[in-house]
Amino acid sequence: xxxxxxxxxxxxxxxxxxxxxxxxxxxxxxxxxxxxxxxxxxxxxxxxxxxxxxxxxxxxxxxxxxxxxxxxxxxxxxxxxxxxxxxxxxxxxxxxxxxxxxxxxxxxxxxxxxxxxxxxxxxxxxxxxxxxxxxxxxxxxxxxxxxxxxxxxxxxxxxxxxxxxxxxxxxxxxxxxxxxxxxxxxxxxxxxxxxxxxxxxxxxxxxxxxxxxxxxxxxxxxxxxxxxxxxxxxxxx
Amino acid sequence: xxxxxxxxxxxxxxxxxxxxxxxxxxxxxxxxxxxxxxxxxxxxxxxxxxxxxxxxxxxxxxxxxxxxxxxxxxxxxxxxxxxxxxxxxxxxxxxxxxxxxxxxxxxxxxxxxxxxxxxxxxxxxxxxxxxxxxxxxxxxxxxxxxxxxxxxxxxxxxxxxxxxxxxxxxxxxxxxxxxxxxxxxxxxxxxxxxxxxxxxxxxxxxxxxxxxxxxxxxxxxxxxxxxxxxxxxxxxxxxxxxxxxxxxxxxxxxxxxxxxxxxxxxxxxxxxxxxxxxxxxxxxxxxxxxxxxxxxxxxxxxxxxxxxxxxxxxxxxxxxxxxxxxxxxxxxxxxxxxxxxxxxxxxxxxxxxxxxxxxxxxxxxxxxxxxxxxxxxx
Numbered sequence: 001x002x003x004x005x006x007x008x009x010x011x012x013x014x015x016x017x018x019x020x021x022x023x024x025x026x027x028x029x030x031x032x033x034x035x036x037x038x039x040x041x042x043x044x045x046x047x048x049x050x051x052x053x054x055x056x057x058x059x060x061x062x063x064x065x066x067x068x069x070x071x072x073x074x075x076x077x078x079x080x081x082x083x084x085x086x087x088x089x090x091x092x093x094x095x096x097x098x099x100x101x102x103x104x105x106x107x108x109x110x111x112x113x114x115x116x117x118x119x120x121x122x123x124x125x126x127x128x129x130x131x132x133x134x135x136x137x138x139x140x141x142x143x144x145x146x147x148x149x150x151x152x153x154x155x156x157x158x159x160x161x162x163x164x165x166x167x168x169x170x171x172x173x174x175x176x177x178x179x180x181x182x183x184x185x186x187x188x189x190x191x192x193x194x195x196x197x198x199x200x201x202x203x204x205x206x207x208x209x210x211x212x213x214x215x216x217x218x219x220x221x222x223x224x225x226x227x228x229x230x231x232x233x234x235x236x237x
Numbered sequence: 238x239x240x241x242x243x244x245x246x247x248x249x250x251x252x253x254x255x256x257x258x259x260x261x262x263x264x265x266x267x268x269x270x271x272x273x274x275x276x277x278x279x280x281x282x283x284x285x286x287x288x289x290x291x292x293x294x295x296x297x298x299x300x301x302x303x304x305x306x307x308x309x310x311x312x313x314x315x316x317x318x319x320x321x322x323x324x325x326x327x328x329x330x331x332x333x334x335x336x337x338x339x340x341x342x343x344x345x346x347x348x349x350x351x352x353x354x355x356x357x358x359x360x361x362x363x364x365x366x367x368x369x370x371x372x373x374x375x376x377x378x379x380x381x382x383x384x385x386x387x388x389x390x391x392x393x394x395x396x397x398x399x400x401x402x403x404x405x406x407x408x409x410x411x412x413x414x415x416x417x418x419x420x421x422x423x424x425x426x427x428x429x430x431x432x433x434x435x436x437x438x439x440x441x442x443x444x445x446x447x448x449x450x451x452x453x454x455x456x457x458x459x460x461x462x463x464x465x466x467x468x469x470x471x472x473x474x475x476x477x478x479x480x481x482x483x484x485x486x487x488x489x490x491x492x493x494x495x496x497x498x499x500x501x502x503x504x505x506x507x508x509x510x511x512x513x514x515x516x517x518x519x520x521x522x523x524x525x526x527x528x529x530x531x532x533x534x535x536x537x538x539x540x541x542x543x544x545x546x547x548x549x550x551x552x553x554x555x556x557x558x559x560x561x562x563x564x565x566x567x568x569x570x571x572x573x574x575x576x577x578x579x580x581x582x583x584x585x586x587x588x589x590x591x592x593x594x595x596x597x598x599x600x601x602x603x604x605x606x607x608x609x610x611x612x613x614x615x
Binding site: 051052054055058060061081084085086087088089091092093095097099100101102103104108111112113115116117120144160161164172204 | 238239241244245247248249521523524526527528529530531532533534537608609610612613
C-alpha cells in the first residue's frame with residue numbers, strides 16, 4: 001500500500017453519480033499533483049467537479065477509477081478505517097462553514113482533534129496555543145464561537161486544522177463567507193502555512209484574490225482540467 | 238481532556254432539555270405507576286399489615302386475604318398446642334351489604350369481627366383504646382374516614398348491615414382496602430350480624446403471636462406439618478401480605494393491566510426521548526462530520542453520543558426524583574395509597590437509564606448521515 005512519491009498526486013481520476021436512471025459524469029481523466037511548500041488552487045465554475053475532486057484527493061470519497069497517492073499511500077487500497085487513520089495522521093481541513101462546536105472555546109476547539117490523535121496534557125496545550133497564536137487569536141483563547149466574528153471563527157477552524165501539523169491541508173472555499181479584510185487575512189494565513197511548515201495546501205475556490213496567491217493553479221471545466229499554470233506561467237492546456 | 242458531551246449539554250441546555258424532560262417524565266410515570274400499583278394492591282393486605290400477628294392460619298390455598306373461607310377448628314387447636322405460641326385470636330369474616338338510612342343503594346362491606354381486648358392482635362396498630370371500648374357496645378361499628386361518603390353516613394348515625402341496625406361509633410384511619418368497605422366490629426356483633434348471613438361457626442382465620450425468641454418460619458413449618466389432610470395452611474404475616482399483593486398484581490386483570498401500562502410507558506418514554514435526543518444530535522451533525530474529516534472514527538463519535546445519553550439519563554433521573562418526591566407528598570396528603578420503596582426507586586432509576594441509553598443508541602443512526610464529504614460544496 002505504501003509507495004514512494006510526492007505529497008499528493010492523482011492520475012486518471014473518474015467519478016460519476018447516478019440519480020434514478022441518469023448517470024452524470026462529474027470527473028473524467030483528471031491528473032493532479034500538489035507539492036509541499038506550495039498553495040495549489042483548483043478553480044472553476046460552480047458544478048465543474050472541483051469539490052468532488054477535493055473530496056477524492058483528501059480521502060473523503062473514493063473515485064470510480066484512477067489512483068490517488070497521498071503521502072505515499074494509495075488511497076484506493078485503503079479500508080474505511082485506514083482512510084480515517086490516514087486523514088488523522090496527515091490531513092487538515094478548512095471548510096466554507098466553520099463547523100465549530102458552540103459549547104467549546106477557541107482553545108478547546110483546537111484541543112479536541114488533538115486528543116483524538118492521542119496528544120494530551122501540556123503538549124496538546126502548547127500545540128493548540130501555538131496554532132491559535134499563529135492565526136492571531138492568542139487573545140481570544142477562551143471565547144466561544146458566539147463571541148467571535150466570522151473571520152475569527154474561520155481562523156479558529158484553520159488553527160484546528162493546523163494544530164496537528166498536517167502535511168496536507170485541504171480548504172474548500174475558505175474565503176467565500178468572509179468580507180474583504182478577513183478573506184485577505186485567511187489567504188495570507190494559508191499561504192504562510194504552506195511556506196512556513198512545508199505543508200501542501202490544496203484549496204478549492206473561485207475567489208480571484210486566492211488565484212493571485214496560488215503557486216499552482218488548476219482550472220476545471222465540465223469535470224476536466226482545462227488549464228494548469230504555475231505562478232505567472234502557463235504549464236499546459 | 239475536552240469533555241465535549243458534558244460541555245455541550247450544559248451550554249446548549251435548551252436544545253437538550255426536551256430530551257431530559259422526556260427521560261425524566263418516563264421515570265416519573267414508571268415510579269408513580271409502580272408505587273401506586275403496589276400501594277393499591279398492598280391495601281388488599283390491610284388486615285395482615287395492620288395487625289401484630291406473627292402467623293396466619295386459613296383455608297388451604299387461599300390466594301389473598303380477602304378471599305378467605307371458614308377454616309377447620311382443628312387449626313385453632315393445633316395453634317394453641319404449638320410451642321412458642323403466646324396468643325391466638327380468631328378473625329370472623331362476614332361478606333355483607335350495607336344500607337344507609339333512607340337509602341335503597343346497597344354497598345358491599347366486609348365485617349371483621351375481632352378480639353377487642355387491649356392485647357388483641359387484629360388492627361393493633363390502628364385501633365386506639367377508646368375505639369376498642371366504643372366497639373364493645375352491641376351493634377357498634379367503626380370504618381375508615383375515607384369510606385364515610387361511600388356509606389353515605391356520619392359518625393353517630395345508624396345504618397343497616399344485613400337488615401340489622403348498627404351505629405357508627407368511630408373512625409379508624411388505615412382500614413381502606415380494595416373492593417368492599419371494611420367494617421370493624423366486636424366478635425359478638427359480628428356473630429349477631431351473621432345470624433342471617435353466611436358466617437358459619439368457624440372463624441375465617443386464626444392469628445397467632447409468638448413469644449419472644451420464637452422463629453415464625455420454623456413455627457410455620459412445624460404447624461404446617463401437623464395440618465392433617467391439608468385442612469388448613471399456615472403463613473407468616475409477611476408471606477401472607479406478599480401473597481395477597483402478588484395475587485392482585487399477577488393473577489387479576491387489573492394487575493396485568495398495570496404491568497402492560499408500565500411497559501407501554503417505558504416504550505413511549507424511550508421513543509419520545511430518542512426522538513428528542515436525535516433532534517438535538519442532528520443539530521451537531523456538521524460538527525461531527527468535521528471531526529470525521531479530521532479522522533475521528535465513528536466509534537469515537539458514538540462514544541460522545543452515548544456519553545451525552547448518560548448525562549441526559551442522569552439529568553432526567555434528577556428531575557424525576559424531584560417530581561416523584563412531590564407526587565408522593567401529594568398522594569399521601571390526599572390519602573391515596575402509594576407505596577414508594579428503595580426497590581421501586583432502584584428499578585425505575587434503571588428504567589430511566591435504559592430509556593436514555595436506548596435513545597442514545599437510536600440516535601446513533603444519525604451518525605450514518607455524518608459523512609464529511611457532505612461538508613464540501615457540490
